Ligand SMILES: *[C@@H]1O[C@H](CO)[C@@H](O)[C@H](O)[C@H]1NC(C)=O
């Protein structure tokens with residue numbers, strides 16, 4: 488099954504919410520694992536570790552004893568995202584053991600990356616608000632007047648007003664007047680989530696923010712190099728084991744997708760941008776929490792010729808996103824791995840898609856910050 492052969496999205500008009508609920512209850516795992524197109528990670532478009540338990544996990548910055556969702560909230564992040572220096576080098580991008588072959592996770596190929604800087608965490612609501620205040624930027628979700636939200640995060644009132652969902656992934660509802668300041672529609676706000684990643688931002692919005700902040704979006708190769716943080720051929724930024732030391736290292740889905748998220752990792756939706764341990768490059772939430780836009784156009788064929796600072800295809804219709812989100816579960820969207828990838832059109836926005844920026848040189852205004 489190839490992403491180009493099948494229209495990624497088909498809208499189903501729902502006569503009422505009851506029909507939707509019924510369909511949802513009939514969801515079963517077999518349906519989900521077979522339907523890659525319906526994966527909660529890629530099907531939304533505006534255009535119409537238990538694997539290797541024995542590996543060592545040396546590459547983790549663990550704050551022993553403090554790991555719990557509530558404990559980390561004290562870390563108030565700065566309003567202007569700090570950047571980490573990423574020393575360049577060679578690495579193997581992609582994987583020869585792809586989970587989703589159709590996503591172009593493989594083959595593994597040698598890539599050389601030059602020194603660069605990477606935002607240590609996803610761009611937060613507070614940071615995005617600085618940008619909007621300074622520029623008056625209107626996001627595409629605001630201009631279109633809607634965005635996609637995972638059904639169970641919505642109030643009954645908002646759910647009742649929804650008329651469209653994604654046929655292949657009916658838990659995605661198209662919500663009117665939903666945007667970064669109203670992440671679950673008009674009756675929601677971000678007051679208590681200023682330190683969470685901004686969501687409902689399109690690739691175009693993300694690129695505009697990065698440019699305003701003297702940065703740019705990372706290439707997919709830079710993003711993956713930063714995710715792997717010096718480890719070779721590992722699944723996650725810290726190693727191969729999903730829950731080393733029996734703790735959660737990542738904001739993903741626990742429970743049965745999409746019926747019930749137990750929130751065992753502390754979060755049903757997004758988490759603060761500095762939640763969970765950082766990787767060896769001191770980067771937070773490279774996997775999980777929200778998908779992150781990258782600069783590259785999407786394609787699924789890669790050649791194995793070694794390359795230097797690759798920037799992806801010169802044109803395309805979709806942009807690459809990396810890292811998976813709080814909605815990902817191994818049974819269904821096992822894409823919270825460094826090699827995993829997915830795509831959306833550049834004008835798409837949703838409640839599990841954000842970004843962080845990169846730069847070749849550290850912007851001047853960050854050079855003297857603590
Ligand atoms: C999934 O498929 C397997 C094998 O085909 C079958 O035994 C099982 O009952 C199915 N599960 C559900 C929930 O349909």
Ligand SMILES: *[C@@H]1O[C@H](CO)[C@@H](O)[C@H](O)[C@H]1NC(C)=O
Nearest residue numbers: 566613614616617618619620
């Ligand atoms: C943005 O502007 C609003 C309205 O003036 C203000 O209340 C808010 O604090 C500003 N946000 C930031 C992050 O400075």
